[in-house]
Amino acid sequence: MQRIGVFVCWCGSNIAATVDVAAVVEAVRGEPGVVCAADYQYMCSEGGQSAIRKAIEEYGLSGFVVCSCSPRMHEATFRKTAAKAGLNPYMVEIANIREQCSWIHKDRQYATEKAIILTRAAVAKLNLNTPLVAGESDVIKRALVIGGGIAGIQTALDIADAGYEVDIVEKSPTIGGKMAMLDKTFPTLDCAACILTPKMVDAASHDNIKLYTYSEVDEVSGFVGNFTVKIKQKARSVNKDLCTGCGVCAEKCPSKKARSEFDQGLRNRGAIYIPFAQAIPNVPVIDRDACIHFKTGKCGLCAKVCGAGAVDFGQRDEIVTRQYGAIVVATGFRPIALDRLGEYQYAQCADVVTSLEFERLCNAAGPTKGKLVRPSNHEHPKTIVFVQCVGSRDTSGCGKEYCSKICCMYTAKHAMLVREKYPDTQVYVLYIDVRTPGKNFDEFYRRAVEEYGVHYIKGMVGKVAEKNGRLSVQASDLIANTQMTLEADMVVLAAAIEPDPTARSIGTMLTASMDTNDFFTEAHPKLRPVESPTAGVFLSGVCQGPKDIPETVAQAGAAASKVIGLLSKEKLVGNACVAGSGETLCNGCSACENVCPYGAIEYVIREVSDHGKRELRRVAQVNEAICQGCGACTVACPSGAMDLKGFTNLQILAEVDAICR
Amino acid sequence: MQVSEREMAKSILRISGVDTKKCMKCGKCSGACPAFGSMDIHPHQFVSMVEEGNIGALLESKSLWNCLSCFACVERCPRNVEPARLIEAVRLTVIRRQGANHLKPEEIPGLLDADLPQQAIASAFRKYSK
Numbered sequence: 001m002q003r004i005g006v007f008v009c010w011c012g013s014n015i016a017a018t019v020d021v022a023a024v025v026e027a028v029r030g031e032p033g034v035v036c037a038a039d040y041q042y043m044c045s046e047g048g049q050s051a052i053r054k055a056i057e058e059y060g061l062s063g064f065v066v067c068s069c070s071p072r073m074h075e076a077t078f079r080k081t082a083a084k085a086g087l088n089p090y091m092v093e094i095a096n097i098r099e100q101c102s103w104i105h106k107d108r109q110y111a112t113e114k115a116i117i118l119t120r121a122a123v124a125k126l127n128l129n130t131p132l133v134a135g136e137s138d139v140i141k142r143a144l145v146i147g148g149g150i151a152g153i154q155t156a157l158d159i160a161d162a163g164y165e166v167d168i169v170e171k172s173p174t175i176g177g178k179m180a181m182l183d184k185t186f187p188t189l190d191c192a193a194c195i196l197t198p199k200m201v202d203a204a205s206h207d208n209i210k211l212y213t214y215s216e217v218d219e220v221s222g223f224v225g226n227f228t229v230k231i232k233q234k235a236r237s238v239n240k241d242l243c244t245g246c247g248v249c250a251e252k253c254p255s256k257k258a259r260s261e262f263d264q265g266l267r268n269r270g271a272i273y274i275p276f277a278q279a280i281p282n283v284p285v286i287d288r289d290a291c292i293h294f295k296t297g298k299c300g301l302c303a304k305v306c307g308a309g310a311v312d313f314g315q316r317d318e319i320v321t322r323q324y325g326a327i328v329v330a331t332g333f334r335p336i337a338l339d340r341l342g343e344y345q346y347a348q349c350a351d352v353v354t355s356l357e358f359e360r361l362c363n364a365a366g367p368t369k370g371k372l373v374r375p376s377n378h379e380h381p382k383t384i385v386f387v388q389c390v391g392s393r394d395t396s397g398c399g400k401e402y403c404s405k406i407c408c409m410y411t412a413k414h415a416m417l418v419r420e421k422y423p424d425t426q427v428y429v430l431y432i433d434v435r436t437p438g439k440n441f442d443e444f445y446r447r448a449v450e451e452y453g454v455h456y457i458k459g460m461v462g463k464v465a466e467k468n469g470r471l472s473v474q475a476s477d478l479i480a481n482t483q484m485t486l487e488a489d490m491v492v493l494a495a496a497i498e499p500d501p502t503a504r505s506i507g508t509m510l511t512a513s514m515d516t517n518d519f520f521t522e523a524h525p526k527l528r529p530v531e532s533p534t535a536g537v538f539l540s541g542v543c544q545g546p547k548d549i550p551e552t553v554a555q556a557g558a559a560a561s562k563v564i565g566l567l568s569k570e571k572l573v574g575n576a577c578v579a580g581s582g583e584t585l586c587n588g589c590s591a592c593e594n595v596c597p598y599g600a601i602e603y604v605i606r607e608v609s610d611h612g613k614r615e616l617r618r619v620a621q622v623n624e625a626i627c628q629g630c631g632a633c634t635v636a637c638p639s640g641a642m643d644l645k646g647f648t649n650l651q652i653l654a655e656v657d658a659i660c661r
Numbered sequence: 662m663q664v665s666e667r668e669m670a671k672s673i674l675r676i677s678g679v680d681t682k683k684c685m686k687c688g689k690c691s692g693a694c695p696a697f698g699s700m701d702i703h704p705h706q707f708v709s710m711v712e713e714g715n716i717g718a719l720l721e722s723k724s725l726w727n728c729l730s731c732f733a734c735v736e737r738c739p740r741n742v743e744p745a746r747l748i749e750a751v752r753l754t755v756i757r758r759q760g761a762n763h764l765k766p767e768e769i770p771g772l773l774d775a776d777l778p779q780q781a782i783a784s785a786f787r788k789y790s791k
Contacts, residue, residue, distance in 0.1 A: 343693065343737060393685060394739035432687040462693030462737060476688035476697075476705065483697040 002127050004033040005061045006119060007052055009043035009068035011098055016041075018102035020112040024067060027116040031123045035059045044074050049081045056085040063091030063129055065122045067115065069098040088131030090576055090646055095122040117659055124658035125651045132645055134576035137625045139225040140325040143563050144169065146217055146506055147330035149177020150196060150549060151541025151556045153203045155328050158560030160208035164567045167322060168203065169212045169231055171502060172261070174279035175200055177332055181262060181356060183363040183370075185549055186413040187444035193365070197278045204280045214285055216502070218319060220327070220509040221599070223626045224536030225572045227324045235315040237286035238272070242310035245282035249302035249311065250274055258290040260367075264357045266375065267367035272302045272311075277365060286311075326536050326563045327510060329520055330556070331503045333542040335495040336391050340398040344390065344493055345464045350376040351471055352464060352491045355386075355407070358414055372422065374489050377469075381425060381489035384418060385473050386411045387461050388431040391496035400496045400517060405546035407494035408435045412448045414492065419452040428455045428486055430475050438548070457484075464491055503543055511597055512537045520544050530559040535628070538562050577646035578627040579634060581620040584610050585641035588618040592633035592642050600626035601633060669754065670714040677750035681712040683740045690734035690744045700724035704734045704744040711747055716754075725752040726763055726789065756791050763789035 008024045010016035021039040029037050036059045040048045043066055055061060064087075066078050071094040079089035097115040105111040143159050145152045148170030156166040168175065179185075180200075182192035203209050212231050219230040238249075253270030260269040262276050271291035274284045292299035293313060303311040335354050338346040346352045351374050353361070364370035374381050388407055391399025408431070415427045429448075434456070436442040448454045459476035462483075466472075473486040499518040507514045512532040513521045520539050523531040530539050540559040541552045566572075581592070583606060593601045600623045608617045620642070622633075634642045634649065643649055674681065690704040691697060702710070702722045710719055719725075725748060734744040755761050764786050772782055 389687070389739075393687075395683070396739050396741050399739065432685065458688070460687040460689035460692050462689060462691075462733070474692060476690075476692035476703075478686070478688040478691075478705065481703065481706070483691055483694065483703075 002033040002129075003035045003060055003062045004031075004123055004126055005052070005055045005059060005064040006031075006034055006037040006123065007043055007048070007055075007064060007066050008037070008039040008097075008115075008119070009048070009066065010039065010041045011043075011069060011102075012041065015068070015098050015102045015115075018105060018108055018111045019097055019115045020108060021067075021115075023112050024097075024115050024119055028119050028123060031120055033127050034123060035061070043068050044077055049077075052078070052081050053085045056082075056087060061087070063087065063093070063126050065093045065095055065119060065126055067095040067097045067119050067122070070094075070096050070100075088133075090132040091126070091129050093122040093126045093129070095119045120661070121655040121658040124654040128648065128651045128654055129646070132576040135574040135578075135624050136571040137223075137225050137574060139567060139569050139572055140227075140323045141165065141567050142167070142322070142324050143326045143328060143567065144217075144227070144229055144322070144324040145328045145330055145540075147177070147332055147500075147541070147543070148172075148175030148203075148211070148213065149330060149332045149541065150179040150199070151332065151543075151552045152177070152328070152330035153196075153199050154553050154556035155330060155538075155540045155560045155563070156203055156209050157199065157206065158557050159328075159563050159567075160203075160206045162560075162564045163208070164564065165208050165210070167210045167212060167231075167324070169215050169217055171214070171216050172275070173214045173236070173283075173285040174275050174281070175203065175211060175213060176276075176278075176280070178334075178356070179549060180276065180278070181264070181359055181363075183359050183366075184413060184417060186409045187438070187440045189413070189417075193278065200278070200280045211281065212320070213281060217506060217509065222323075223598075225325045225566070225569075226625070227327055227536065229322055229324060229327070231320045231322060233318045233320060235288075235317050236283065237288070237291075237311065237313055237315050238284050239310045239312050239315070240281060240283050242308045243283045243306075244308050244310075245274070245284075246307070247274060247284070248305050248307070250284050252301050252305045254299065254301060255290055255292050258287055263360050263367050264354070266357060266360055286313075326538060326566050328538045328540050328559050328563060329503075329506060329510070329512065329532070329543050330540040330559075331500045331506055331543040333497040333546070334500055336399065336498050338391065338493065338495055341391055343461065343463045344387070344491065345466065345471075346493060349464070349466050349471060349491075350374075351381075351489060352493065354493050354495045355410060355414065356495075358492045362414070362417060372418065379489075380422070383426045383486070383488045384428070384490045384492060385461075385471075385486055385488040386415060386427070386429045386492045386494065387473075388429065388434075388494045389460070389496075390493040392494075393432070394496070400498060402496075402517060402546065403435065404494075404496045405435075406497070406548045409438070409441060409444065409548065411492075411494050412436075412445045412454075415454040416444075416448045416452050419448075419454060426455070427452075428457060428488075430457050430459060430461055430473075432458070432460060438550075497542065497546055499543055510534060510537050511599075530555055530562055536566065574625055575627065575629050577629040577644060578624045579622045579629065579631070579642055579644050580624075581622060581637075582641045582643065583608050583617070583619045585639050586617070586619040587639045587641070588620075589638060590620075591636040591638060592620050595632045595636040597630065597632065598626050598628050600624075600628075666716040667714045669716045670711050673711055673716065673747065673750045673754060676753060677743070677746040679708075679711075679743050679747045679750075681708050681742065681747070684708045684712070684742045685740055687739065689737050689739060690742070693733040693737040695731060695733060696727050696729050699727040704728075704748070707744055707747050707751070708742060711751075716751075719751050720755055722751075724748065725755060728752075730788070752789075756789065762791055765790070 142165040218232040255271040259265035360366040538559040
């Protein structure tokens with residue numbers, strides 16, 4: 001028989017104003033097993049906890065119930081209290097009489113009655129509790145970062161600087177990501193390449209960092225502290241160890257039909273190419289779909305001109321298997337496709353460009369060497385119209401319902417840069433709202449208006465049409481309550497951003513949850529913003545939600561510190577509330593294996609003794625290190641063989657019985 | 662019986678099925694409207710005026726009869742607000758009053774014109790009369 005103590009918390013007036021705590025104490029005194037009951041103003045305070053410890057000693061308690069807030073809030077606190085007093089921490093039950101009672105009810109009598117019932121259920125469950133001990137597992141002291149943009153690079157550098165090994169897996173031929181494509185960065189207008197490329201070099205030369213470029217994550221198994229990841233290294237067709245990065249092959253390649261991904265399709269590249277001058281590694285790659293040799297078997301010019309003999313047409317994809325203790329997702333973003341927003345004529349008019357294309361058109365290393373010209377005729381544009389919220393804040397299905405967050409600031413930056421370099425060019429920005437929360441952000445936007453004379457007009461574009469070689473932009477001016485038509489030479493669209501399309505498959509491999517927009521979900525929106533709810537998986541950058549460079553770098557550092565905290569542990573304490581299968585009851589149906597979201601259940605053939613009869617049976621076996629204790633298997637099991645420790649079928653039924661009494 | 666503007670606004674919302682609260686006031690409807698120039702009250706104003714229950718002015722507006730029902734505003738609205746349905750509902754509210762037909766049968770002969778398709782007149786007659 002248990003000796004149970006019940007402690008009812010007032011939570012100041014949070015509970016006591018709606019629930020008669022003294023009545024709860026009196027009502028549960030006579031419950032089976034209860035030997036003491038008391039109330040206290042703040043149970044979680046040191047005073048409350050010491051009252052519990054005293055009672056444990058005085059009454060020789062074997063377990064206790066705390067009637068307070070949600071277990072998510074203070075279950076860990078009270079488990080520690082129990083452990084300090086020499087009790088098993090799993091001999092603690094929480095009756096949630098705040099979130100599920102006092103906060104949602106107004107009637108005091110009704111709320112008190114419900115609090116009593118919830119407490120009675122917790123007591124009934126505790127009567128069947130048994131001490132549990134969590135298992136331990138080792139931690140592999142190496143981290144994997146998926147994505148080699150600024151988020152991934154920064155996370156990797158911070159982890160590596162702390163003395164741990166890090167691998168970066170990047171699907172494109174170079175690290176650098178979207179930031180490498182940018183011209184200047186707000187709000188300081190320093191050059192993106194000047195601040196990014198040194199970090200790229202640091203990452204490549206760091207003793208603790210290993211780069212897997214032109215590679216993809218193929219398969220993930222294991223659990224926190226002990227992941228096994230298969231990385232597919234796609235064939236570059238160039239031997240990295242021999243290549244000197246001289247670039248002659250790319251220069252001589254006769255195939256110039258492929259669009260340069262790095263220059264947003266504004267320029268063609270060879271079939272063998274280095275994405276940009278500062279690419280890391282500085283090793284070309286052959287795009288086999290564009291290469292004449294791979295298509296016809298002829299050509300092979302690159303191999304002939306390569307002095308180092310590095311071109312290797314026979315190279316194959318390779319699978320590398322590596323072990324990691326932690327995984328950071330930094331898969332980034334891309335601008336959305338604009339095919340459902342026909343009013344902007346993006347697909348029809350060369351002079352209608354996205355903001356990322358505009359970055360390349362301004363960039364000194366871009367296709368126009370930094371000279372801003374109209375893509376259609378290479379003439380200097382006299383009037384440029386920037387349109388904000390193109391596909392953002394859109395619930396019609398043509399775009400994304402969220403605010404892409406970065407567009408207001410980069411559009412102000414573009415407008416300012418144009419006015420700075422070409423004072424004869426008129427610049428209009430059509431906006432719905434200008435959102436500039438951030439240090440020195442609003443000042444930056446106001447500078448565009450007040451010092452640089454950018455015309456900000458509140459109103460959206462109804463249509464864009466090509467007229468006599470120029471663009472006619474019809475829009476509303478909501479302040480003037482008019483409809484206006486602007487004659488422009490270029491239209492720049494601040495296209496909404498969306499998670500990189502590879503994020504979904506990565507999320508599935510990691511069993512990391514995502515929202516409806518394919519952004520990774522954080523474990524807690526405020527208190528655990530860089531962790532996935534899946535243990536051992538961390539989030540860095542836009543893969544978790546739209547954010548600018550300063551925020552991305554901050555989050556990258558935060559994710560790194562969480563990883564370092566994990567890798568610095570010698571052993572990981574697992575979850576004690578894990579599932580287990582009763583082998584004499586198991587009928588081998590595989591229902592549990594099929595529903596388990598973590599892959600924690602496998603079937604084994606084992607000799608089972610059933611009523612004295614020994615026979616070989618196929619039975620379920622739970623890997624306790626992987627099991628997260630979700631309980632899906634216990635519900636799916638038709639024979640009642642599966643049970644969850646700490647939440648056994650008997651315990652749940654005892655709670656139901658107590659509630660229905 | 663006098664019907665208050667607030668009640669009329671309610672009825673207009675019910676007839677149209679429009680939820681004016683979804684509007685984020687971006688003005689794209691008025692930016693897209695090809696009949697903007699011949700309107701005294703513009704598509705985006707219809708949304709906010711119905712929201713505020715400011716119906717009297719809408720009932721008198723010539724925009725009711727100049728709206729082409731082309732649905733450009735509905736097509737372009739990023740929030741699915743459908744201003745054209747709102748204009749239609751206000752127009753119906755006017756037409757449903759006794760004797761408020763906007764296009765009377767006796768006016769039609771005067772409108773006949775070789776350049777104007779007869780279908781346009783027939784559909785306008787249906788649209789603008791009870």
